[in-house]
Amino acid sequence: MTLTTVPRRWWPTSALLLATVVCFALGGVLDSGTLDLGVTLLCYLAIAQAWNILAGFGGLVSLGSAAFVATGGYAAALLLVHTGLGWPLAVVAAPVAAMLLSLLLSAALLRLRGDYFSIGTLAVAIALQALIRNWAWAGGASGVTVPADAVPSGGNLFQLAVLVAALAMALTLYARYSDFGLRLAAIRDNEPAAAGLGVAVRRHQLAALLPTSGITGLAGAVIAFQFIVISPDGVAGVAWSLNAVLMTVVGGTGTILGPVLGVAVVYYGLTRGLQSEQTLSLVIEGVLLIGIVRFAPQGVWPLLCWATRRLLGPRPGPGTGRPVTDRGKKDEPAPTASEPVAVDAV
Amino acid sequence: MSLDVLAAGILAGGLYALIGLGISLVFGVLGLMNLAHGELVIGGAYLASLLVVDAGWDPLVALPLAMAAMALIAYPLQRYLLTPLLRGSKSAPLVATFGLSLLAQALFQAAFGTHPKALPAAYADTGLSVLGVRVQTVYVIAFGLTVLLCAATHLALTRTRAGSAVRAASADPDTAAVLGIDVNRVYAVTFAGAAALAAAGGVLTGVAQSFTPSSGLPLLLTGFAVMALAGIGSVGGVLAAGVALGVLQSVSVGLFGGGWRDVVVYLAFFLVLAVRPQGLFRKAHAG
Numbered sequence: 001m002t003l004t005t006v007p008r009r010w011w012p013t014s015a016l017l018l019a020t021v022v023c024f025a026l027g028g029v030l031d032s033g034t035l036d037l038g039v040t041l042l043c044y045l046a047i048a049q050a051w052n053i054l055a056g057f058g059g060l061v062s063l064g065s066a067a068f069v070a071t072g073g074y075a076a077a078l079l080l081v082h083t084g085l086g087w088p089l090a091v092v093a094a095p096v097a098a099m100l101l102s103l104l105l106s107a108a109l110l111r112l113r114g115d116y117f118s119i120g121t122l123a124v125a126i127a128l129q130a131l132i133r134n135w136a137w138a139g140g141a142s143g144v145t146v147p148a149d150a151v152p153s154g155g156n157l158f159q160l161a162v163l164v165a166a167l168a169m170a171l172t173l174y175a176r177y178s179d180f181g182l183r184l185a186a187i188r189d190n191e192p193a194a195a196g197l198g199v200a201v202r203r204h205q206l207a208a209l210l211p212t213s214g215i216t217g218l219a220g221a222v223i224a225f226q227f228i229v230i231s232p233d234g235v236a237g238v239a240w241s242l243n244a245v246l247m248t249v250v251g252g253t254g255t256i257l258g259p260v261l262g263v264a265v266v267y268y269g270l271t272r273g274l275q276s277e278q279t280l281s282l283v284i285e286g287v288l289l290i291g292i293v294r295f296a297p298q299g300v301w302p303l304l305c306w307a308t309r310r311l312l313g314p315r316p317g318p319g320t321g322r323p324v325t326d327r328g329k330k331d332e333p334a335p336t337a338s339e340p341v342a343v344d345a346v
Numbered sequence: 347m348s349l350d351v352l353a354a355g356i357l358a359g360g361l362y363a364l365i366g367l368g369i370s371l372v373f374g375v376l377g378l379m380n381l382a383h384g385e386l387v388i389g390g391a392y393l394a395s396l397l398v399v400d401a402g403w404d405p406l407v408a409l410p411l412a413m414a415a416m417a418l419i420a421y422p423l424q425r426y427l428l429t430p431l432l433r434g435s436k437s438a439p440l441v442a443t444f445g446l447s448l449l450a451q452a453l454f455q456a457a458f459g460t461h462p463k464a465l466p467a468a469y470a471d472t473g474l475s476v477l478g479v480r481v482q483t484v485y486v487i488a489f490g491l492t493v494l495l496c497a498a499t500h501l502a503l504t505r506t507r508a509g510s511a512v513r514a515a516s517a518d519p520d521t522a523a524v525l526g527i528d529v530n531r532v533y534a535v536t537f538a539g540a541a542a543l544a545a546a547g548g549v550l551t552g553v554a555q556s557f558t559p560s561s562g563l564p565l566l567l568t569g570f571a572v573m574a575l576a577g578i579g580s581v582g583g584v585l586a587a588g589v590a591l592g593v594l595q596s597v598s599v600g601l602f603g604g605g606w607r608d609v610v611v612y613l614a615f616f617l618v619l620a621v622r623p624q625g626l627f628r629k630a631h632a633g
Contacts, residue, residue: 055437059436061436061437061440107620108616108619108620108621109620111620111623112619112620112623113623114436115373115377115379115440116619116623118379118440119379119570119573119574119619120616120619120620122567122570123570123571123574123612123615123616123619124616126567126608126612127609127612127613127615127616130608130609130612131609131613133605133609134605134606134609238563242444245437245440245441245444246441246444249437249441253435253437278455279452279455279456280452282448282449282451282452282455283448283449283452285445285448286445286446286447286448286449286450286452287445287449288445289441289442289444289445289448290427290442290445290446290449292441293431293434293438293439293441293442293445294427294430294431294442297431297434297435297438
């Protein structure tokens, strides 16, 4: 570890700040089509990154992102429709509702181990979707229509999405570089050992679950503003959960920039690029997923970093690959996940 | 609440049990959450449709062939794709089976189109009266076959040498390997067996209702619900859980109306998982 000098430590944070400011400024320049695409990508990024923190850093593989997207989206939409309060309040209500839901469910969910947690979150998501479908006050199966003139659109919505995604990225940086993140990773790699060393397992997992649910709910609110009409099939569909997994795994689970790459590859390259060729799109997505977990289980981003480092010679390139593959996986009491270390060693 | 509703629930539950049995088997023995199980079920239905729709066979005659074919397809998938992944990261096999599920859907779309299909049979729509209770013939047949297949699976697991190997590999793969059991082969055989059970469920589902390339997901979720209810490692528990789920569903439809069908099932699914993660009908062995 050579991350001891102060300036270098602040590189990731500075880069994030710079990127946020630049993207925020772009909100006033880009045309509406690009802005719309940007909002979609940024929402996916926030949801994927939240999943990444929970699964990649916390070891809690969730299949229930859709539940929190739906909670956030519906909380924001229902607040606007039924109370007439302004959209900033809806933006606050969305993560609060999502966090309340996760707090409520955590008592049950955090008792579940491994795959049972995955099944449990999947059950939550589909139960919630079925519930909303039958909930007349929330519009039932046909959904709710957000008053279009009361919510930000175009450049402003894009800027909101930039802030949400930046928050998700900041949280990822925190999960990666903080002591908290280190303890979380220790639980992921060997729960009994971490508990034995005095890490409060449940409290750390709850501390990972709450903000990631909040971020996902926040993205749900932005999606509600973008969609205008939200329905159980639109915002509570299993597709949100699966896309979060897909994008993160393709990009690189447990890395900071992996999900960014994953969102771009999966959404822009496949889903959108092949909209007319639905069957072909399914084939490519399927093959891509299988190929990646089979031949590059860490995802595309660590592979790229590794390749770059090989090309540039034995000295690690400044910045690019460094923060991704090493720390947080190496410094734990019991490094059961050996692949990242292997990559770093090359 | 009439007896008809109860009987319909029990019989539909048989089909759920058949779909859940394969999922439970794979998860119990391999520790693999197979997100492609719904496609194995639908794949069985599509394979049978080749013989039933195009060649005019009876679905029940096509059923064993569909089972065998799905098993043959599933064996190499597990042996050469999924087993190597089981040693890697936790989410890798899960993601791979999701990829398989997408691939299978694409394959169904390309080969059979997106229009709903069904397996025509003389007993598809007819009713049957047993002791004054009216039931659909196809569900009676499905229930009978499910009980038969559950019994066969149970006997195969408990009374045969291969079954002992499966249980040994499930309890402790490393020790089983030391004792000379080819764990990778056991895994592939188990997966193939689960695929065959799935195909049987698919053929029966195809007779009872129509299906499309994307019909797999709801079936998968039902199967998970059965597994959560049953816990791992008991064939009888799976059958009981399937029936319980079927009854719960038809009773709640009778009480609250058709829209609440899934709500009740998924809520029960979550509550059971939360309160008794080991399942309602769990036995001590395996898992």
